[in-house]
Amino acid sequence: MILSQHRLVSEAIGSAVSSIHSKRLLHQCTNMELALIGIKQKPPELIITDYFIGQSTAHILLKYMERHMIKVPTIIYTDSQIGLKALISRHHVSLVHKNSSIKELLRAIDVTLNNRTYIDSTIAYELLKPNSSEPSIDLLSEREVEVLNCYLNGLKPIEISEKLHISTKTVRAHKANIMEKLQLNSDIELAHFGITHHII
Structure with a gap:
């Protein structure tokens, strides 16, 4: 499942993923409520989601799956560093920066589908930077x-x-x-x- 409020982004990711993983059926969703219904009815093999979806965040999606005991490997793409440390400390997710290449996203998909966590180098650098501190x-x-x-x-x-x-x-x-x-x-x-x- 690809969850993004931007149809163009969703279709571009879907096209790139389909070119490599052609046997996987990709469901594209632009609305958090519809995504939650779809996930509950039939959990997808993988979720690729924007961090911000309308007025919601990926935290809502992850908490929903946790509450309903639904385990789906999830990749979140973002350009925000806010809250990422808390996110990865509470949830098993992979992170890809929005400026990353499709090649990087495809690498994240392979790693995530093998039940491992992927954090791309841009995000890892920001998270590990010694002088990097989130506002308190x-x-x-x-x-x-x-x-x-x-x-x-x-x-x-x-x-x-x-x-x-x-x-x-x-x-x-x-x-x-x-x-x-x-x-x-x-x-x-x-x-x-x-x-x-x-x-x-």
């Missing part, structure tokens, strides 16, 4: 942690404002500071940070 919640002030928890629990700025007795302008300023300190660029990355650091 310890960088945040006590108030920023409160605001972060509210956001991660789905509250809107006006609701956070009422709950914490601060203005919505202050709520937005705290969120901007949180995003900067944690080196995050989107709400999806913020949600991912919450999941990988067990905040939500």
